[in-house]
Amino acid sequence: MPPVARPKGFDPDTAVERAMTLFWRNGYNPTSPRQLADHLGIGAGSLYNAFGSKYDLFLATLTRYHDREVGKLTDALTTQTGPVRDRIRAAVQPFLSADEQAGCFAVNTAVELAGTDEAAATLVRRMFDRLRDTLRALIDEGQRAGEIRPDRDPAALADVLMNTINGLRVLIKTGRDPAELHRILDTTLELL
Numbered sequence: 001m002p003p004v005a006r007p008k009g010f011d012p013d014t015a016v017e018r019a020m021t022l023f024w025r026n027g028y029n030p031t032s033p034r035q036l037a038d039h040l041g042i043g044a045g046s047l048y049n050a051f052g053s054k055y056d057l058f059l060a061t062l063t064r065y066h067d068r069e070v071g072k073l074t075d076a077l078t079t080q081t082g083p084v085r086d087r088i089r090a091a092v093q094p095f096l097s098a099d100e101q102a103g104c105f106a107v108n109t110a111v112e113l114a115g116t117d118e119a120a121a122t123l124v125r126r127m128f129d130r131l132r133d134t135l136r137a138l139i140d141e142g143q144r145a146g147e148i149r150p151d152r153d154p155a156a157l158a159d160v161l162m163n164t165i166n167g168l169r170v171l172i173k174t175g176r177d178p179a180e181l182h183r184i185l186d187t188t189l190e191l192l
Contacts, residue, residue: 012050015040020061024105027112028058028120062123065105070127074134084142085189088135092165096172096181104169111170132162139192148192157192164188 022039023031033054037044051057076091095104102108106127114121136158142148148157168181 010042010046010050015042015050016057016060016064019057020064020105023058023061024065024108025102027108028055029112059119059123062105062109062120066123066127066130069105070130074130077134077138084138084145084147085192088138088161089185089189092168092185093182095165095169096178096185100169100172101175103173104166107166107169128162128166131165132158135161142192152192160191161188 018040019036022036026035031054033044033047036054036057037047040047042050047054047057051060073091077087080087080090094100106124109120110124110128114124136154139148139152139154139157139161143150143152143154164185168184171181171184172178
């Protein structure tokens with residue numbers, strides 16, 4: 001039987017983007033192949049022909065998230081000027097609005113799959129490592145500039161910041177008051 005043709009105008013890149021929003025909102029397991037096909041406006045056969053499987057498409061969406069979203073965050077942290085604490089605060093604050101109740105796709109995936117899916121866990125670790133390395137470099141910069149106490153271990157402080165940022169991304173999903181989350185961020189930054 002010949003493969004099912006893709007619909008006219010089907011763009012795999014756009015499909016990955018749209019699938020990412022669905023997986024981000026629903027999670028991997030609750031999202032059915034039928035939901036994906038409907039959300040993408042394609043037949044199930046086209047979905048499998050284009051991506052191989054729901055799982056392969058999911059991994060493609062995680063990779064896209066890493067490249068785009070984590071890249072935006074690390075760029076925001078490294079390309080801005082000014083005091084390190086202010087740069088971290090400015091980069092993290094957009095995630096703490098009531099509009100962000102989908103949370104972080106990487107954190108959501110870690111909670112859902114990291115204990116059972118090595119490929120997903122590896123991608124999520126890569127994202128977390130990239131952010132932690134960026135935070136560590138910022139802390140080093142802040143220590144050299146005299147903004148952050150020099151007797152503190154930059155790696156340990158980066159881990160504390162990572163845990164705070166990831167925890168905030170979980171808390172926003174619970175409908176917590178963004179003002180409360182800003183206080184948590186500010187308190188963590190004061191520890192530097």
